[in-house]
Amino acid sequence: MPVIVLEASDLTSPLSLVRMWALLSGCLTFSLVASLVPSELTSDTHQPSFRILCMFTWCLFFILTLLIHVVNIIQFHSLVPISWKNLTVTVAALATLMTLSATVTFPWAVMCHEGAWPRPIAASLASCLTFLAYAIEAYLIRNQTKDQKGYMASVPGLLKVLQLWGGCEMIVLVVEQVRGALVKVGLAAVGWQLWVSGAGYALCLLMSLGTVMVVLGDCAGRCPLPFDRLLAGFSLTGVLLYVVATLLCFTRVLELRKRDQDLTDRKTGPTLVVMEAVMASITLLAYTVDLAFSIKLLRDRSHA
Template identity: 70%
Template sequence: MPVIVLEPRDLFSSLSLARMCAILFGCLTFSLVASMEESKLSPLHQMLSFRILCMFTWCLFFALTLLIHVVNVIQFHSLVPISWKNLTVSVAALAALMTLSATLSFPWAVAGHGSVQPCAVAATVSSCLTFAAYVAEAYLIRTQAQDERGYMASVPGLLKVLQLWGGCEMVVLVVEQVQSYLREPVEDTTAMLWVSGTIYVVCLLMSLATVVVVLGDCAGRCPVPFDRLLVCFSLTGVLFYMVATILCFARVLGGRQQGKSPTEEMKMTWAVVVMETVVASITLLAYTVDLAFSFKLLRDRSQA
């Protein structure tokens, strides 16, 4: 079949320019980070894991955005066996959230005992610009005509992306705490941490399954009505995250009541617990609002 390329005016549209900026700044960011001197970075094991997460985020969404841009330019998206309009906004929204997390955590992760590296400052600024480009892309997709944007561009769809982001962040934060507590066991904390980790994994799998069903246009082939499945998932997420948030606050208060002179690693672990509490609260709010939308959708369809 002949290759069809976008017209020049479409190639240089606002949406295409936003994608190209995201590709450019994303490539610049991980290139700057890769050129940093490891000897001047923080020696803590936790910080190494955060740096790996940041690099993975920048590389992954650079590759996905580049692939989306190339497929869109040569007009091969009709051959992709998934919902293209839902895929583009999902990647843009998730990339914006993950890049924001990387931008905020990277300066903390690379904080060493010496002077700040110029590459670290430049990478942080470049990551901020990458985040702005992804936000612009998601906004431009949302402002398209109703028939050109899919379910994931709606408020309930974006809430599911937010839930997916929260689950991804939670798994990483829990893994960091497990590693820390294995080195320095804390009484009555490890059990709560395993309960929280199980909750996050279950909710992450539910969010991932929902997004996969929407991207694959499989809602009509579900063995149960999809709107009822959304209500069930949202209600489960609300209940689970309520428990996880309470456990997070309990661990935060428990960390505050530790010895008068905690070690440097204990301070870092307590900071990670605070981060987990913030992300858990945001994700709980996302599930609560999504539950309201799901109930409204179910009621409207039952009355139709």
């Protein structure tokens, strides 16, 4: 198939303009963050895991958006061994959620304990613009015609993206809590509840990532098991694991409220546990709704 370059009207389409907006604001964001000097960061390197996740998010989706934009310009879709319809909406939806998290957590992790400076504030504003660009891109792709949309643009597909985002955030929350416990007290301070929750989050993240990769690679037909039944099994497993993790989170929140802690722990420890409980509840809701969709699909096919 010959390579066809888009016409000028296609380059100025809303989707292309929004992607260029995301590229510019994303580049500005990680450039500002990379240029921060030590004096503009907190003296106690507060929440380094969140800062690393924010930087990784901005750089990763800048690269992915750039590749998608270039491939879209030169019409290289047929040579890409990935479902193009599913890839674009997956990147846009996941980037929306991840940049939203980065926009919220970066000011909290970097600025709130030491004051505010021009470049961190500018980076936060640029991250907010990046989030808006990806949100508009996801909306535009979601409202395309049925022939232009893939499975990942449907409600079950977007729920898979939400589950993947929730898993990434949960892993970072667990890592940060373990790091804080090791720095302050030692490995013995890490309770068994955190290890159980972390194992459940990791397993669910692997299932969500595997599902998304199978859909992007158009490998559902080559799956040795019926793919719809496999998705239902993954959703059920995710519901069970996140129910356990959510209950453990709320148990730890109650324990921390009863325990006498110093001022630093009151600011840091309970905050991370509450964030984990909120994120676990959101992800549990996503798995529950996804399970309902999977059961409905299986029931419709059994009656067909």
